[in-house]
Structures are given as structure tokens and as C-alpha cells.
Amino acid sequence: MASTDGPTDYYDVLGVERTASDVEIKRAYRKLAQQHHPDINTDPGAEERFKQVGEANDVLSNPELRKKYDAFGADFRRVPDDVDPEEWAAAQRMREGAGRPPPGWQSDVDDQAFQDFLQDLLREQGRARETWGPIPGADQRASISLSLDDAFHGGRRSLTLGGPTGERSIEVNIPAGVTDGQTIRLPGKGGRGTDGAPAGDLYLHVTIEPDPRYRVSGRDIELDLPLTPWEAALGATVPVEGPGGTTRVKVAPGTSTDKRLRIRGKGIPTKGKEGDLYARVKIVVPDAPSSEEQDLYSRLAEISDFQPRSNR
Numbered sequence: 662m663a664s665t666d667g668p669t670d671y672y673d674v675l676g677v678e679r680t681a682s683d684v685e686i687k688r689a690y691r692k693l694a695q696q697h698h699p700d701i702n703t704d705p706g707a708e709e710r711f712k713q714v715g716e717a718n719d720v721l722s723n724p725e726l727r728k729k730y731d732a733f734g735a736d737f738r739r740v741p742d743d744v745d746p747e748e749w750a751a752a753q754r755m756r757e758g759a760g761r762p763p764p765g766w767q768s769d770v771d772d773q774a775f776q777d778f779l780q781d782l783l784r785e786q787g788r789a790r791e792t793w794g795p796i797p798g799a800d801q802r803a804s805i806s807l808s809l810d811d812a813f814h815g816g817r818r819s820l821t822l823g824g825p826t827g828e829r830s831i832e833v834n835i836p837a838g839v840t841d842g843q844t845i846r847l848p849g850k851g852g853r854g855t856d857g858a859p860a861g862d863l864y865l866h867v868t869i870e871p872d873p874r875y876r877v878s879g880r881d882i883e884l885d886l887p888l889t890p891w892e893a894a895l896g897a898t899v900p901v902e903g904p905g906g907t908t909r910v911k912v913a914p915g916t917s918t919d920k921r922l923r924i925r926g927k928g929i930p931t932k933g934k935e936g937d938l939y940a941r942v943k944i945v946v947p948d949a950p951s952s953e954e955q956d957l958y959s960r961l962a963e964i965s966d967f968q969p970r971s972n973r
Contacts, residue, residue, distance in 0.1 A: 671717035671730065679731070683722065690718040700871055712804040715866050719844055738800050798852035798861035805835075805865055809872040809882075812839050813904040813929055822863075833865070838930040840880060841869040875904070880929040880936025886922065887945045888912060903927050903938045910940055918944045 672679050675689040696702065697711040720726045720737075729737040732746040803822055811818075815837030821830050833847055844866050851861030869877060876883040886901060896914035900907050901924065910922050920942045928936020947954060 669713060669717070669735070671721050674713050674717040675721065677721075681721075686718070686721050690714060690722070694718075711868075712866070715804065715842070715868070716802055719866060797858045798854040800861040800864065801851040802864045802866065804868065806868045806870055807835065807839070808870050809875055809877060810904055811835065812841075812867065812869050813837065815839070831863075833863070838880075838932075838935075839867045839869075840929060841867065841877065843867045877929070880931060880934075881939065882928045882936065883921070883939040883941055885943045886910075886940035887943050888916070890944055890946060893917065893942065893944050901938070901940050905930075905938075908938070912942070916942055918942055 672681070675681075675686060675693065677685055677689050681689075693714045694711065697707045697714060699708040699711060702711075720730050726737070729740070733740045801822060803820065805818070805820065812835075815835045817832055817834050819830055819832055821828055831850055833850055836845065839845060844864055847863040847865060849860045850863035853860050874884060882903060884901070884903065886899070888897070888899065892899065892912060893916045894914065896916070897912050898909050899912060901910050901922075903924075905927055908924055908927055910924055912922065922940040922942065924938040924940065926935045927938035930936075950958065
């Protein structure tokens with residue numbers, strides 16, 4: 662399920678001042694993301710709050726996006742890169758004043774150029790459909806929660822998006838190898854244009870759901886690898902089941918619990934450098950050893966001089 666939000670003050674969402682440093686923004690995001698994560702917080706509004714926190718962090722942690730957001734506010738994604746912030750503010754005031762510029766207002770552009778700019782503004786606001794013709798669709802933002810398997814393999818997903826004209830369902834293709842916190846740009850999947858104008862883009866914020874089998878860090882994946890005492894002591898080649906399938910890994914003789922075995926390139930895939938899969942050894946013993954097994958363990962205890970609790 663995905664959701665979109667209306668204009669929101671990202672600084673208020675994170676609870677930081679507009680002069681906050683990158684470190685302060687990162688600290689606030691981590692605290693709030695943990696506090697409102699739906700797997701931890703069962704409050705009905707926690708998931709929506711979690712999505713808002715993620716969106717605010719996406720913008721304010723990106724220097725270029727933050728600069729544009731500071732200049733243009735909630736409309737920052739719609740404003741072309743070459744627009745002057747003062748001209749934008751003046752155009753907003755003119756629109757709010759029904760086309761009458763504030764007293765004493767001056768512009769470095771001539772009247773026709775300003776009218777052209779105002780026309781573009783009105784198109785973005787959806788106020789001039791009949792006067793100005795086709796209006797391109799607006800960009801939209803949404804969040805999606807994926808299982809690790811879905812994020813690993815990708816595939817098509819059905820999303821429900823809200824908008825000024827109500828909800829709509831769309832099919833999107835999730836690329837293989839997306840990571841937690843990543844934002845995917847899906848061209849043409851945003852708001853619909855009018856009179857044949859192109860649709861906007863959809864920016865999809867990804868959250869990967871916790872998986873009881875794995876621990877994920879970036880593109881690396883870690884899992885527990887149970888071994889028998891004799892496999893750990895004598896060495897063995899054992900299967901490891903990761904999201905990408907089964908891989909066999911060699912265990913060296915004398916391997917102890919918590920040793921990490923690295924399997925290169927079997928983490929979350931990407932076009933660049935794939936992540937790695939790590940198998941953390943956990944030595945397990947039989948719950949109910951047979952009498953013969955008990956005899957063997959007793960014999961080992963008699964002949965072995967190994968002292969695991971000594972300072973070696």
C-alpha cells in the first residue's frame with residue numbers, strides 16, 4: 662500500500678530548525694524513524710508519520726533538494742531549475758492578489774516575460790486548463806513497504822495513490838536490488854496530465870520490512886548458520902540459503918561460534934558492486950543425544966585437554 666501527502670513543512674516533521682546541520686538532521690531522522698516504525702509502534706498513525714519522516718529526510722539530507730526546498734517551499738519539485746526565487750515569490754503574490762502586483766514591486770524581466778512565467782505557474786497549479794491548454798501532470802511522492810525477497814528480486818506491484826481527483830491504482834515495476842531508504846523515480850507514473858499532456862513522475866520511497874531470517878545492512882545480508890560440533894571441529898562444506906538461492910560454503914576446521922563466513926556477491930544485487938552474504942556460525946548440539954552419542958561425548962571429555970575458559 663502506498664500513500665501520498667499534501668504540502669508539509671519538512672523541518673517541522675523532523676523537529677529541527679531551518680538552520681539545522683546535516684548531523685542534526687540525520688540524528689533527528691534516526692530517532693523519529695525508530696520511534697514511529699510500524700513494526701515497533703502500533704499506534705494507527707505511526708505508519709503515516711514514519712513515511713513523512715522518511716520523505717522529510719530524503720529532501721533535507723540532499724544538499725541540492727534542501728536548497729531548492731528552502732527557496733520554493735512545497736512547490737520546489739515543480740519549479741524549473743533556472744527560476745529566480747524572488748520572481749517566484751512575486752508571482753505567487755500576484756496570483757493571490759488576483760493578478761494585481763504588490764505596490765512598488767519591480768522586476769528585472771519585461772511584462773511579457775513575467776506573464777509567460779506566471780502562465781507556467783498557473784499551469785502547475787491547475788488553474789488555467791481552459792485558458793492555457795494541456796497541463797502536464799504533477800510529480801508525486803509515495804512510500805512502499807517491501808519484503809526482503811521482493812526487494813531482492815524486484816517485480817510488478819499494484820499501488821493505490823491518492824490525489825486531488827481521488828484514489829487510483831497503478832502497476833509499477835520495482836527494479837531488482839532496491840535497498841531500505843532508497844527513492845525510485847518512475848517516469849510517467851505521477852499525476853495525470855490534461856488534454857493529452859504527459860503525466861508527471863512518481864518518486865517511490867522504499868522501506869524493507871524486517872525478516873526473521875536475515876539482517877540487512879545496505880546491500881550486505883547476514884544470517885545465522887547452525888553447525889554441529891563435529892562440523893565446526895573437523896570442517897565441512899554446508900549449504901547456505903540466502904534470498905538469491907542456495908550456496909555451499911566451506912567451513913574451516915576449528916571454527917567457533919560467531920565466526921562470520923563471507924560469500925562474495927550474494928547480497929542485494931545492483932548494476933555496480935553487489936553486496937555480500939555473511940553466514941554467522943552458531944554451534945548447536947542435539948536436544949536429546951542417543952546413548953551412543955553420550956558415550957562419545959563422555960569419551961571426548963576424558964581425552965581432551967581443551968580449556969575454552971582459560972586465558973589463551
